[in-house]
Amino acid sequence: MSHICAGERVFADDTPLSILDPGRGRTKTGRLWAYIRDDRPFGGTAVPAVVFYATPDRTSSWPTRHLKGYHGILQVDGYAGFKQLTQDRKVHLAACWAHTRCKFYELDRITDCHGGFVVL
Numbered sequence: 001m002s003h004i005c006a007g008e009r010v011f012a013d014d015t016p017l018s019i020l021d022p023g024r025g026r027t028k029t030g031r032l033w034a035y036i037r038d039d040r041p042f043g044g045t046a047v048p049a050v051v052f053y054a055t056p057d058r059t060s061s062w063p064t065r066h067l068k069g070y071h072g073i074l075q076v077d078g079y080a081g082f083k084q085l086t087q088d089r090k091v092h093l094a095a096c097w098a099h100t101r102c103k104f105y106e107l108d109r110i111t112d113c114h115g116g117f118v119v120l
Contacts, residue, residue, distance in 0.1 A: 001051050005070040007037035007044075012063060012076050013096075017054055030056045033066060060084045067091070 004010055012035050019030035033055060038048040055062045060081030067074070071090040076082045078095075085091040 001035070001066065003047070003049050004035050004037040004051055005067065007039060007046065007072065009037070009039065009042070009073045009075065009094075010067070010070065011036040011038075011096075012067070012074055012082065014058065014079070019054065019056060028056070030054060031058045031062070033062060035066060 012033070014031045014033045017030045017032040018027040021028040031054070033053045034050060035053075036048075036050045037046070039046050040048065053062070053066055058079075058081070060083075063082055064084055067085060070085075073092050073094050074082065074085060075094040075096055082093060086093060
């Protein structure tokens, strides 16, 4: 993780993951967190890397723990738990374009503008 946190830019995301729930005879929904460093598109020469962590829930304490000591740009989706990392102003959040595109799609659907411009 130290190699990833040494990057100027890190991408972070999580996805639901079924994990065992001991004693209950079933599974529960945990999270699989991914932290990625790839500086090649920015002319970097560092080796790309990804680290995965599985957690039993999606509380904001997990990315805070995983990225402890990180300073730089963190590209993420709209999960509010990442905002906690910006309190000391050493981490700056950048929006994930895939999720941003979804917001434009939603705006088009609710305004029925079909390619036109909407002034907000």
